[in-house]
Amino acid sequence: MSATGIGAAVRRKEDHRFITGQGRYTDDINRPGQAHAYFLRSPHAHATLDKIDTKAAAAMPGVLGIFTGDDLTADKVGGLICGWMIHNKDGSPMRAGPHPALAQGKVRYVGDHVCVIVAETLAQARDAAEAIVVDYGVLPAVVDTASAAGAKTVVHAEAPDNTVFNWHLGNKDATEKAFKAAKHVTKLDIVNNRLVPNPMEPRAAVGDYDDGEGAFTLYTTSQNPHVARLVLSAFIGIAPENKLRVVAPDVGGGFGSKIFIYAEETVCVWAAKKVRRPVKWTSDRTEAFLSDAHGRDxxxxxxxxxxxxxxxxxxxxxxxxxxxxxxxxxxxxxxxxxxxxxxxxxxxxxxxxxxxxxxxxxxxxxxxxxxxxxxxxxxxxxxxxxxxxxxxxxxxxxxxxxxxxxxxxxxxxxxxxxxxxxxxxxxxxxxxxxxxxxxxxxxxxxxxxxxxxxxxxxxxxxxxxxAPSAAVGSLGAGVGLWESAEVRVNPVGTVEVLTGSHSHGQGHETTFAQLVSGRLGIPIENVSIIHGDTDKVQMGMGTYGSRSGAVGMSAIFKALDKVIAKGKKVAAYVLEADEADIDFADGHFKVKGTDRTLDFGSCALQAYVAHKFNGQDLEPGLKEGAFYDPTxxxxxxxxxxxxxxxxxxxxxxxxxxxxxxxxxxxxxxxxxxxxxxxxxxxxxxxxxxxxxxxxxxxxxxxxxxxxxxxxxxxxxxxxxxxxxxxxxxxxxxxxxxxxxxxxxxxxxxxxxxxxxxxxxxxxxxxxxxxxxxxxxxxxxxxxxxxx
Amino acid sequence: MTTVSLTVNGKAVSANLDPRTLLVQFLRENLRLTGTHVGCDTSQCGACIVHIDGKAVKACTTLAVSLDGASVTTIEGLAANGTLHPMQEAFREHHGLQCGFCTPGMIMSAVDIVNRRGSVLDEKTIREDLDGNICRCTGYHNIVKAVAAGAQAMGASSAPARQAAE
Structure with a gap:
């Protein structure tokens, strides 16, 4: 084991910026001319939205725009999606109501998004929100988990008994038979309590629109920026993927809650074009409690x-x-x-x-x-x-x-x-x-x-x-769950690794660099890990489900295989030996049975200067990518x-x-x-x-x-x-x-x-x-x- | 608008502020010192802790205009001449941080604990005195180790200085 390779307790490369206050989280990003968004949220758990009167609010100081669900519909902005289809016991698909980013006709929980106010300052946006008059037709609420099914109050007309699905798994007959034959049966009633994830960094989003390029940029607190881009582009319809860049910079904890594509980032990036100004929203803690996805229950x-x-x-x-x-x-x-x-x-x-x-x-x-x-x-x-x-x-x-x-x-x-x-x-x-x-x-x-x-x-x-893509696809997932990596070797032998995994506390900048340092035999300082920007990393599925090591690092491993294989070809020309006779170990290409070696950095330089081989026989450069799909x-x-x-x-x-x-x-x-x-x-x-x-x-x-x-x-x-x-x-x-x-x-x-x-x-x-x-x-x- | 003059990380700063401006807003938005974070709105989490005249204070519930003549130190001002403060070094050495969001407040709070209680700290004291700081990542295990080690290092580094002064 090398001092920085696999198995070593290497101190984290990313820590310097965090312990000196130089971390760069989404709320730390400020774009020139930036305006601020404030979401007016429903104070009722269940109500019809009879009228939203924004006239007085729109005339208040600093207000740039007030938008409702109708404005999103008019711009053909689709609703939020659920990416996993579950089928009922009888084989029919689950029953789901629409999920508009801004409420349409009805609000369905306290904190649901009634409309958004964009203003010069956050204080002005909040002041304007207070001047909006909403006529709510308050309805009874269904809250309790155990009694929701079949309750008189219906949350979505599409699921008239409030049941999204009745699903099952396993062998019912064999199980019943085993229970009949059992000597003893233990029975328990269990409530798994509802939790709020509460990463210490609240969610935030900055939407930006470049009219010259016709392109959007969204800075957001995401565990999976590429999935966010895919959903915002292909399903919600903000812009084609080549015109939408999603950046998830330093993210202050996720624990799952920052996997999802929420209303706020959708609205911020869309509104940036409406007001022709960058639009920023940062959740306060109570908004986080109300509107971050909860857990368990x-x-x-x-x-x-x-x-x-x-x-x-x-x-x-x-x-x-x-x-x-x-x-x-x-x-x-x-x-x-x-x-x-x-x-x-x-x-x-x-x-x-x-x-x-x-x-x-x-x-x-x-x-x-x-x-x-x-x-x-x-x-x-x-x-x-x-x-x-x-x-x-x-x-x-x-x-x-x-x-x-x-x-x-x-x-x-x-x-x-x-x-x-x-x-x-x-x-x-x-x-x-x-x-x-x-x-x-x-x-x-x-x-x-x-x-x-x-x-x-x-x-x-x-x-x-x-997870294995074909397997999860057969179970209803809308995406594949592979991971991608690209290893870019620079001409002096330093390395950039672009990964589709996203680090929000897990220390990937260190652990991923350990893998590369150990495998290529180069100092860990010579390895940089790049993640969280769809303009830099081509594609990725992000970090959740303890997948970044097993899946994300396996993709890097595969790409490193290709880098070493290409390096051997280059080394064969330089060392004037047969490619099959080149070994790679401890950072050196070596001709078997001889003392002729080429260190990794020199090999990289030779790959780029391309003086020792014919560019038609071997492509110059040293850069390889891989997708890894687990088995x-x-x-x-x-x-x-x-x-x-x-x-x-x-x-x-x-x-x-x-x-x-x-x-x-x-x-x-x-x-x-x-x-x-x-x-x-x-x-x-x-x-x-x-x-x-x-x-x-x-x-x-x-x-x-x-x-x-x-x-x-x-x-x-x-x-x-x-x-x-x-x-x-x-x-x-x-x-x-x-x-x-x-x-x-x-x-x-x-x-x-x-x-x-x-x-x-x-x-x-x-x-x-x-x-x-x-x-x-x-x-x-x-x-x-x-x- | 109210004028306020104070010292931030050793530099004199003056500003004309809306009186409702919080210290954390002043630091983050006016001075672009974004190392001080906002994790809640109820003075519970401690991500915003800075030192005012040498004492730990939550910047999310301090009005900036109340600080005329005060001296504020933020996480950006803790390292001296490019050398990390022993508490910063201890957090790195003992893996006392993961996502890094609570870290500036934790470090500022930890330095304050040492200032108040000295450089020999037992686990119980550290845990009780960190009551005003929430971390969701580390389970506090390594933060407690880091604070103990950082305290010891602060004691060791200040001893020669004290002797010299005496």
């Missing part, structure tokens, strides 16, 4: 069947998923193909059957949030398994190991072909780290101090490296164990220890990977203990600021013990599985399993706030007294 009944030996024989679930008021970009895929295929967990379960009903409600759209479907699946599986072990009187670690898949490849009953893994190795290592043998004594010590101590497990698996999903897996202590007098839960052992396959930079695990755990602990987006019965979001929605802070969390096991992924050339979402997937059930272990009963839901835990602890105390 499932209501589930789940059952697990076991035989007389404690072998799991079947699992079945019924889930109702709240998709909010409109279908966001990838919303329909989250509670379906990103959820049910993971319901086999790490276990050899012969029969699995899942039914999912997706509903419209008068709430913000719900889409992918870190893990996207896989945390929901893991919560179901790991809660069921933990409770089953308790009901059967078995040790939860041993019960898991008994039921782990041990032979690979393994075909689950729900699509996935797991390629490799060693689940017991991760469990054993995690048990050591947490000192499982000592838990009895630690529980007794806590009890002596009047505290309740619990330990909880989570054996998670996820499907990452999203399978990747399957990161691991075991997280949470140990915590509850103070029954205050309901406060303190996490005392956290052991995380993950198998991410080959790791490029362990420092960065551990950082991803830490951050993921924190988000999962947030879901389990602190975070919950709440709408009241009228559809008002009552948790719309950091005062009301509890984000995890430094003193809510412990330090984490992170370990790793490695089974290289066989389906990509680097052996990478991916690590971005693991922590958020693994941690919620570990926390809740630990809390219920401490409480001695299962009656607690997420978020387990001090109030909820206090109530649950009183029940435990009563029970203990009765015993």
């Amino acid at each position: 499932h209501v589930t009944h789940a059952e697990l069947a076991t035989d007389a030996d404690g072998k799991i024989t079947a699992l079945r679930v019924h889930t109702t998923a709240n998709l909010g008021a409109y279908l966001s970009t990838f919303s329909s895929s989250v509670p379906t193909y990103l959820y049910a295929p993971l319901l086999s967990g790490q276990y050899d379960i012969p029969a699995v059957y899942a039914e999912v009903d997706a509903v419209y409600t008068n709430t913000a759209p719900v889409d992918a949030y870190r893990g996207a479907g896989r945390p929901e699946a893991t919560f179901v599986v790991e809660r069921l398994v933990e409770v089953a072990a308790r009901e059967l009187g078995k040790d939860p670690a041993k019960f898991r190991m008994q039921n782990y898949i041990k032979k690979f490849p393994h075909q689950t009953p729900v699509i996935m072909m797991y390629d490799t893994g060693n689940y017991a190795a991760s469990m054993k290592k995690a048990l050591e780290i947490i000192d499982y043998k000592g838990i009895g004594k630690r529980k007794r010590d806590s009890a002596r101090n009047g505290k309740l101590r619990g330990i909880g497990f989570s054996s998670y698996i996820e499907a990452c490296g999203i 399978n999903f990747t399957f990161p897996a691991g075991v997280h164990i949470c140990e915590l202590e509850i103070d029954p007098e205050t309901g406060i839960t303190r996490i005392e220890r956290w052991a995380a052992v993950d198998d991410f396959g080959i790791v490029i930079n362990p420092m960065i990977v551990e950082g991803q695990v830490h951050g993921g755990i924190a988000q999962g602990v947030g879901q389990a203990l602190l975070e919950g987006a709440r709408y009241n019965a009228d559809g008002q979001l009552v948790t719309a600021s950091f005062m009301d929605y509890c984000m995890p802070r430094a003193d809510d969390l412990p330090s984490f013990d992170v370990g790793m096991t490695v089974t290289p992924c066989p389906s990509n050339p680097l052996g990478i599985k991916g690590c971005g979402e693991a922590g958020a997937i693994a941690s919620p059930p570990a926390v809740i399993n630990a809390i219920t272990d401490a409480l001695g009963h299962e009656d607690i839901a997420m978020p387990a706030t001090p109030q909820a835990v206090w109530r649950a602890a009183q029940k435990s105390i009563k029970r203990m007294a009765a015993e």
Whole structure:
């Protein structure tokens, strides 16, 4: 291993600009003559838009334009799209209403976009918004996930029972048969609480129009600028792709919420041409709460069947998923193909059957949030398994190991072909780290101090490296999920890599450079990673689903193969040898069995000066591109164990220890990977203990600021013990599985399993706030007294 | 409009401002010092923390016109003569940042903790004193390590200076 190659904890190349205040985020961009946009948002969850009177507002100081949905229609600007078609059980397509960027006729959630005001300053735009008179015909709202289907209030006429789809996966008959034959059935009702992703950088957009070129530029907080361009161009109709440049500069966190193509950037780029001025919009935090796509929000009944030996024989679930008021970009895929295929967990379960009903409600759209479907699946599986072990009187670690898949490849009953893994190795290592043998004594010590101590497990698996294009196409995806890369070698041997992946905290500028530095044997300083600009990088699918390592880096790997192959041809001419006799290692081309070598930089120079070969026999230059389409999903897996202590007098839960052992396959930079695990755990602990987006019965979001929605802070969390096991992924050339979402997937059930272990009963839901835990602890105390 | 004169990162600055202008707007929009960020509107997240007369303050809830005669230091003013501040160096060394958005506020807050509590900080103190800064990426694990190391480095680098002064 070289000091900067694969496996080295290289300090990040991008950090200098961030620690000195020189990061360049979208809101830091100011175009000459820039105007400001403010969106007037609906204060009602559900209402007809009877009249929008903008006359007085239009005459106010600084106002450049006020636009409604009718103006978009007049310009033939289409609505926002959902890019994944789901089919109902009966084979019919899902039922979806239109999703206009600015409301037409009706508003459907608090924060829905009524109109936009563009003015010289933001303050003037806000002032003008107050002078707009809107006649709303307020309608009853449907808010509750479980009762939305068939409610009297209808969100979209296209889905008269508020049901977008009734979908299923798995083998229903085999599952029913297995349940009939079961010795024991464990049953749970589970609510997976609605979350707000809350990257620290709020969304922002700057639209610009160049009349001379007839071309638009959009600077936006996006995880996938090329997908944004594709959608804005081909579906929404802003401009042809060659006349629309999308730039996603430094992006301050995404966690899924910046995958989607939203109303605001659509309107900003379109309005730039209307007012012939650059138009900027930056979300404030409350707007982010109201209008960023939310996550999770499932209501589930789940059952697990076991035989007389404690072998799991079947699992079945019924889930109702709240998709909010409109279908966001990838919303329909989250509670379906990103959820049910993971319901086999790490276990050899012969029969699995899942039914999912997706509903419209008068709430913000719900889409992918870190893990996207896989945390929901893991919560179901790991809660069921933990409770089953308790009901059967078995040790939860041993019960898991008994039921782990041990032979690979393994075909689950729900699509996935797991390629490799060693689940017991991760469990054993995690048990050591947490000192499982000592838990009895630690529980007794806590009890002596009047505290309740619990330990909880989570054996998670996820499907990452999203995804083989043909496979997702057959499941309803509207796009292919390959990745592209271009490696440009400069004449002096420095290298620029253009990638379709996008870094918004993951450290690609470092990890991708490690790959190139190691492979080409050149200093890491000589490698620059370029991403996030559709004028520079030809095409890409962006960063989500832990795909940038497994898919994005594999594309770079393929392009590097081509660079080395071309380099060998050049070296053969220069070294006057046969191409077949040229080896490349440690940054040098070498003629086999001789001491004749050509270093990589000199080879690059020779490729460009083209003096040693005939340009007709070999093209000058050294630049190669590649598209990589994965052959399978990747399957990161691991075991997280949470140990915590509850103070029954205050309901406060303190996490005392956290052991995380993950198998991410080959790791490029362990420092960065551990950082991803830490951050993921924190988000999962947030879901389990602190975070919950709440709408009241009228559809008002009552948790719309950091005062009301509890984000995890430094003193809510412990330090984490992170370990790793490695089974290289066989389906990509680097052996990478991916690590971005693991922590958020693994941690919620570990926390809740630990809390219920401490409480001695299962009656607690997420978020387990001090109030909820206090109530649950009183029940435990009563029970203990009765015993 | 109100006139205000203050020092920002060692340079004298005067401006004629709408009295409702917040310090963070003045820094970002008038002075183009975009290292100070806005992450919320309720003084919760700390992405906007700067130092006013040596103390950490949230620039999103400070009126610029209230700072006549004050001295403001932002993240851009922390490195001296091209040398990173020990706390900046510690955040890089210990991977105390991912997306970088909360980082300027975190670093300014961390320097303030050391100024208030000295250079030997235990984990509990660091975690409690970072209560006014939210990070969504790191889970705080590496930020806590960075602050402890940065504090130690600040102590080591100021010791010779103190001795010289004495």
